[in-house]
Amino acid sequence: AQSVAQPEDQVNVAEGNPLTVKCTYSVSGNPYLFWYVQYPNRGLQFLLKYITGDNLVKGSYGFEAEFNKSQTSFHLKKPSALVSDSALYFCAVRDGIGYSTLTFGKGTMLLVSP
Amino acid sequence: NAGVTQTPKFQVLKTGQSMTLQCAQDMNHNSMYWYRQDPGMGLRLIYYSASEGTTDKGEVPNGYNVSRLNKREFSLRLESAAPSQTSVYFCASRNPGQVPEQFFGPGTRLTVL
Numbered sequence: 001a002q003s004v005a006q007p008e009d010q011v012n013v014a015e016g017n018p019l020t021v022k023c024t025y026s027v028s029g030n031p032y033l034f035w036y037v038q039y040p041n042r043g044l045q046f047l048l049k050y051i052t053g054d055n056l057v058k059g060s061y062g063f064e065a066e067f068n069k070s071q072t073s074f075h076l077k078k079p080s081a082l083v084s085d086s087a088l089y090f091c092a093v094r095d096g097i098g099y100s101t102l103t104f105g106k107g108t109m110l111l112v113s114p
Numbered sequence: 115n116a117g118v119t120q121t122p123k124f125q126v127l128k129t130g131q132s133m134t135l136q137c138a139q140d141m142n143h144n145s146m147y148w149y150r151q152d153p154g155m156g157l158r159l160i161y162y163s164a165s166e167g168t169t170d171k172g173e174v175p176n177g178y179n180v181s182r183l184n185k186r187e188f189s190l191r192l193e194s195a196a197p198s199q200t201s202v203y204f205c206a207s208r209n210p211g212q213v214p215e216q217f218f219g220p221g222t223r224l225t226v227l
Binding site for chain 1: 164206
């Protein structure tokens, strides 16, 4: 079985400061990892993914994520937060072998204050 | 391209009523999914269709049925709505083997009284 944990319900950060949203995962095979963002009353938008290769993945809107196999983590980061980054962020995982469905974390609300 | 579209956007039902949520995608994707989103629960998979002609249960299928009408359309039916089915429902699609990420529709907000 595969699972995802987002240990923080909410992350608060001041505009201009770096941000980190944490995610840890568990899969039986090699993981495919994803980050999605949800703005109020909207659907989920894809931010970035890790499939294979470089452990540092760059995505949309200046976000990046670091895959750490030994710690089974895939934390989302941004060097300088914007107020407009305030949203709900979801980490998701699927097994990279064969056909598999996505398992989502419970989500982390990011609040960036001016 | 419209991407993934869902109708209706909002719906209020009384307990015991039935309804069908519609989903369509114009990206020629093989796989389609139905999720529900509840506060503090993340997204939970209700049903999915790996390819046209197949459907499978996800994590929370009870009280729902699905139909993969053709490659474009995947509908979700509530036969006898219950207050526990009050939620936001999202449809998604992807094309296995090409891009592994899923693309989501805007959602349907359903309230069951």
